[in-house]
Amino acid sequence: MSSSAREAILAAAKRTAQAHGYGGLNFRDLAAEVGIKAASIHYHFPSKADLGAAVARRYWEDTAAALEAMLAETQDPLRCLHRYPDVFRKALENGNRMCLCSFMAAEHDDLPDAVKREVQAFADVNVAWLSKVLSAAALAGSEESDRRARAIFAAIAGAQLLARSRSDLSLYDALIDSYRAAGLLPA
Amino acid sequence: MSSSAREAILAAAKRTAQAHGYGGLNFRDLAAEVGIKAASIHYHFPSKADLGAAVARRYWEDTAAALEAMLAETQDPLRCLHRYPDVFRKALENGNRMCLCSFMAAEHDDLPDAVKREVQAFADVNVAWLSKVLSAAALAGSEESDRRARAIFAAIAGAQLLARSRSDLSLYDALIDSYRAAGLLPA
DNA sequence: TTTTATCTACCTGCCACTTGGTAGGCAACT
DNA sequence: AGTTGCCTACCAAGTGGCAGGTAGATAAAA
Numbered sequence: 461m462s463s464s465a466r467e468a469i470l471a472a473a474k475r476t477a478q479a480h481g482y483g484g485l486n487f488r489d490l491a492a493e494v495g496i497k498a499a500s501i502h503y504h505f506p507s508k509a510d511l512g513a514a515v516a517r518r519y520w521e522d523t524a525a526a527l528e529a530m531l532a533e534t535q536d537p538l539r540c541l542h543r544y545p546d547v548f549r550k551a552l553e554n555g556n557r558m559c560l561c562s563f564m565a566a567e568h569d570d571l572p573d574a575v576k577r578e579v580q581a582f583a584d585v586n587v588a589w590l591s592k593v594l595s596a597a598a599l600a601g602s603e604e605s606d607r608r609a610r611a612i613f614a615a616i617a618g619a620q621l622l623a624r625s626r627s628d629l630s631l632y633d634a635l636i637d638s639y640r641a642a643g644l645l646p647a
Numbered sequence: 648m649s650s651s652a653r654e655a656i657l658a659a660a661k662r663t664a665q666a667h668g669y670g671g672l673n674f675r676d677l678a679a680e681v682g683i684k685a686a687s688i689h690y691h692f693p694s695k696a697d698l699g700a701a702v703a704r705r706y707w708e709d710t711a712a713a714l715e716a717m718l719a720e721t722q723d724p725l726r727c728l729h730r731y732p733d734v735f736r737k738a739l740e741n742g743n744r745m746c747l748c749s750f751m752a753a754e755h756d757d758l759p760d761a762v763k764r765e766v767q768a769f770a771d772v773n774v775a776w777l778s779k780v781l782s783a784a785a786l787a788g789s790e791e792s793d794r795r796a797r798a799i800f801a802a803i804a805g806a807q808l809l810a811r812s813r814s815d816l817s818l819y820d821a822l823i824d825s826y827r828a829a830g831l832l833p834a
Numbered sequence: 835t836t837t838t839a840t841c842t843a844c845c846t847g848c849c850a851c852t853t854g855g856t857a858g859g860c861a862a863c864t
Numbered sequence: 865a866g867t868t869g870c871c872t873a874c875c876a877a878g879t880g881g882c883a884g885g886t887a888g889a890t891a892a893a894a
Contacts, residue, residue: 480754496845564812567668568814569666580812608829611822615826618808622770624755641791643830643831652869652870673853685855686856690870
């Protein structure tokens, strides 16, 4: 396997960044987790910025693929919309982690430009998908669906953040319920 | 002035933490900003955890006072509710910063317990105030108002996070508008 | 078929720098 | 005399990153 180490590094870095952010990434701990030496990571990712950008890029690529797969599978926009919060729920289930790009959004001022771009791409991917699904479900006009999509994305990110700060998964569920009750998400 | 340095440290630490989080706080830079030496900060705050907790505590105390003042001044719950998003907008206006406690919520796993407690207190203060105002405006039953308050708080935190990641203040305004259009916030 | 060269993927060892924190001193005020 | 408030000087641990080496695979040249 030529790039198994590279994949292992990406996977470990993703897990770490979801719990400790970009600033929490460091070559030594990452190397120990993968089972190689710190300097070897520089072979695959010359600088920390390269690593961070690669992790964030992989993150939104995976998310985009998962969302498209969900849509292709169910063929039901409303059902997809209903399941969308589960995407963010999974991170909380997995050791009270959070969306890598939400964390990095907070760290915005300290991110290399290449990383910032990937973080924005994650938001773009989510908003575009939500907008498409909202339109398909005929829940909003094509102009309004874009703004609604952004609102849903931001609200869910906030719910995840609040739930994480309490280590309380049920709080996340309650917040999603409240969004539905308030009309932000379809009931 | 006995505690002017202490106050200056707290103020500088607040500004820094709003842009770089708890992890971004460091004694050297803080001292330089205040005009004293790094070691001197340890006189006022023995450890970084003490400093972080003090900053977070002061943050929610100030917020609580500002919210109560707003309520006392206008005497109009609906008007207060309408102005609530401005509290979070101010951080963005001030150098694209964000709520100190939202940032620290992301850093949850790396926070000393004392800091975590103050971060939670900030959320409690906001939710309690919102809940009170919602009830007073007769917009929700006393049970429902609590859940609605949490939803509003989380959604606004998410909006701030997203707007910050784009350095786009108008995006924050657009998101608040969308929340109103969707019925999460009163129009 | 042996030799030479190149590439991959990793290693050891080091460097300059930053981190939070400590020890001890000193001058002013009470 | 004791306390307050700050200082200089230092430290151990950790940071990202770099220079240089090496074992093994591949492949072209002799």
